[in-house]
Amino acid sequence: MTLLTEPASTGLAATERAMPLVARFERGLAAPICLTWELTYACNLSCVHCLSASGRRDPRELSTEQCESIIDELQAMQVFYVNVGGGEPTVRPDFWHLLEYAVNHQVGVKFSTNGVRIDAARARYLASTDYVDVQVSLDGATAAVNDQVRGEGSYAMALRALDNLTTAGFRDAKISVVVTRHNVDQLDEFKRIADDHGATLRLTRLRPSGRGADVWDELHPTHDQQRDLYEWLVRAGEKVLTGDSFFHLAGFGEKLPGLNLCGAGRVVCLIDPVGDVYACPFTIHETFRAGNIVTDGGFAQVWRTSELFGRLREPQGGGACSACQHYDVCRGGCMAAKFFTGLPLDGPDPECVQGYGQAALADPQRTVPALSLDHSHRREPAGRREPVLLQLGTRPDAATPAAPAAPAAPPVSACAENPLAGFTPAR
Amino acid sequence: MSTDTLEDQTLDAAWELSRSVALRPESFGALAYHFGNRRLIFLKRRELVEVVRGLGDAPDARTALRRAGVPAEQWASFAAALRGLADADVIRPRQPAAEQPAGEQGEPG
Numbered sequence: 424m425t426l427l428t429e430p431a432s433t434g435l436a437a438t439e440r441a442m443p444l445v446a447r448f449e450r451g452l453a454a455p456i457c458l459t460w461e462l463t464y465a466c467n468l469s470c471v472h473c474l475s476a477s478g479r480r481d482p483r484e485l486s487t488e489q490c491e492s493i494i495d496e497l498q499a500m501q502v503f504y505v506n507v508g509g510g511e512p513t514v515r516p517d518f519w520h521l522l523e524y525a526v527n528h529q530v531g532v533k534f535s536t537n538g539v540r541i542d543a544a545r546a547r548y549l550a551s552t553d554y555v556d557v558q559v560s561l562d563g564a565t566a567a568v569n570d571q572v573r574g575e576g577s578y579a580m581a582l583r584a585l586d587n588l589t590t591a592g593f594r595d596a597k598i599s600v601v602v603t604r605h606n607v608d609q610l611d612e613f614k615r616i617a618d619d620h621g622a623t624l625r626l627t628r629l630r631p632s633g634r635g636a637d638v639w640d641e642l643h644p645t646h647d648q649q650r651d652l653y654e655w656l657v658r659a660g661e662k663v664l665t666g667d668s669f670f671h672l673a674g675f676g677e678k679l680p681g682l683n684l685c686g687a688g689r690v691v692c693l694i695d696p697v698g699d700v701y702a703c704p705f706t707i708h709e710t711f712r713a714g715n716i717v718t719d720g721g722f723a724q725v726w727r728t729s730e731l732f733g734r735l736r737e738p739q740g741g742g743a744c745s746a747c748q749h750y751d752v753c754r755g756g757c758m759a760a761k762f763f764t765g766l767p768l769d770g771p772d773p774e775c776v777q778g779y780g781q782a783a784l785a786d787p788q789r790t791v792p793a794l795s796l797d798h799s800h801r802r803e804p805a806g807r808r809e810p811v812l813l814q815l816g817t818r819p820d821a822a823t824p825a826a827p828a829a830p831a832a833p834p835v836s837a838c839a840e841n842p843l844a845g846f847t848p849a850r
Numbered sequence: 851m852s853t854d855t856l857e858d859q860t861l862d863a864a865w866e867l868s869r870s871v872a873l874r875p876e877s878f879g880a881l882a883y884h885f886g887n888r889r890l891i892f893l894k895r896r897e898l899v900e901v902v903r904g905l906g907d908a909p910d911a912r913t914a915l916r917r918a919g920v921p922a923e924q925w926a927s928f929a930a931a932l933r934g935l936a937d938a939d940v941i942r943p944r945q946p947a948a949e950q951p952a953g954e955q956g957e958p959g
């Protein structure tokens with residue numbers, strides 16, 4: 424670990440009044456503003472890039488009562504909002520109960536799903552509740568592209584869920600797309616699917632976390648595609664959410680809306696299905712485990728006193744990046760992307776716009792860390808580890824019709840998720 | 851409309867914390883969360899937080915500012931901040947007299 428750069432200094436002195444908000448965030452907040460909670464490692468699908476290497480339920484999975492007491496604690500800490508995921512959270516038999524429990528305790532929920540349980544009746548229920556937001560995962564705008572990554576039938580499942588939500592009158596669902604080499608040419612189609620369902624498109628970066636490590640080399644967008652993606656995002660402006668995923672691309676031009684900060688352990692964190700707390704949803708690895716809610720005295724205790732989080736909240740050196748002209752906006756990119764490709768944490772991102780990542784990846788000394796947790800289905804469905812063979816025709820004139828309006832106030836979006844769209848800085 | 855008028859209107863009005871909003875103390879001030887539109891807003895000064903918390907008990911914003919000990923020369927910038935908070939529905943104009951029923955469910959935590 425190369426995170427430790429200076430001795431610990433917690434508590435803000437009065438002289439630090441004028442500190443900009445981003446610097447405040449770097450020091451960490453009283454509670455996360457972007458908390459992801461994965462309720463189960465069980466999943467009906469076996470997506471090749473699953474960030475949590477999900478599939479089988481963990482026998483140590485937290486009980487209903489343990490989940491309720493976490494919600495009680497989140498309420499007391501005033502964590503107003505959680506991103507619930509998995510695995511596939513809706514396969515937990517107590518999922519709908521926990522959803523209601525959270526909402527009744529002033530903890531709003533956005534949950535991510537592959538759509539498997541969103542039938543017409545559930546869609547009507549969801550449309551009738553406040554404070555619940557639904558995010559459906561879709562990794563191809565066509566069944567061919569999507570199912571290659573997420574498995575046979577998963578496109579139809581997601582679209583059926585979206586159709587049910589639309590029919591039920593659910594407003595502004597999110598469609599979450601992990602951008603890959605094979606779907607990056609479909610961004611306009613994704614936007615159209617979202618518009619047709621009154622939904623908002625949310626694009627996230629493919630990171631080499633979980634099973635993503637196995638397929639990252641062949642699935643992550645090429646350098647040219649990254650540039651096209653960046654330009655598409657600039658044109659889309661705030662109509663498309665990114666959860667601050669792409670701040671490592673800011674060096675292509677001006678910075679994208681968002682915090683442009685790695686929020687891991689500072690404003691972001693993950694609670695996993697067995698109560699382990701990690702720095703961010705993309706860092707499920709022993710190295711980034713801050714503690715356990717059950718054995719270490721609860722979530723607040725872990726958030727406030729974890730030694731790992733203490734180190735992450737200290738000023739980080741830029742290392743090899745500090746001389747770069749883009750360092751202010753890029754900050755060396757994503758810690759998880761570096762860690763799981765075996766790159767130094769204080770050096771360039773593997774997808775560095777300057778191309779330094781490619782050079783670092785070519786280093787013969789590089790070793791990729793092994794997964795410390797793997798819940799993948801033991802008997803993989805056919806095709807799971809097969810190389811991605813599909814080749815899409817490129818569309819040279821992928822013009823975006825919508826003219827993005829200038830935002831009145833920039834949204835601050837913590838990296839991995841985006842609870843903050845529409846943020847207004849008040850004086 | 852001149853800035854002065856707007857500023858006076860803001861300072862003379864009675865306000866309260868919106869019922870859909872909760873404030874979470876942070877070292878720099880507070881984080882406001884709006885349960886209705888799911889927005890997070892950062893109040894970057896402790897004095898502003900104190901003013902906002904005091905609005906509901908004060909006949910007008912001027913009184914809340916005075917009670918929070920904000921020097922008069924800063925009232926203009928605080929008025930602008932309050933307008934920003936009103937636009938974001940963090941604070942709302944308070945209904946005079948015939949108050950709403952007390953048993954509301956919106957106020958969290």
Ligand code: SF4
Nearest residue numbers: 685687703757759838
């Ligand atoms: S930049 Fe990477 S490591 Fe940091 S919070 Fe985002 S996903 Fe996690």
Ligand code: SF4
Nearest residue numbers: 744747753771772775
């Ligand atoms: S050298 Fe570092 S700071 Fe510069 S663009 Fe690459 S990753 Fe970002």
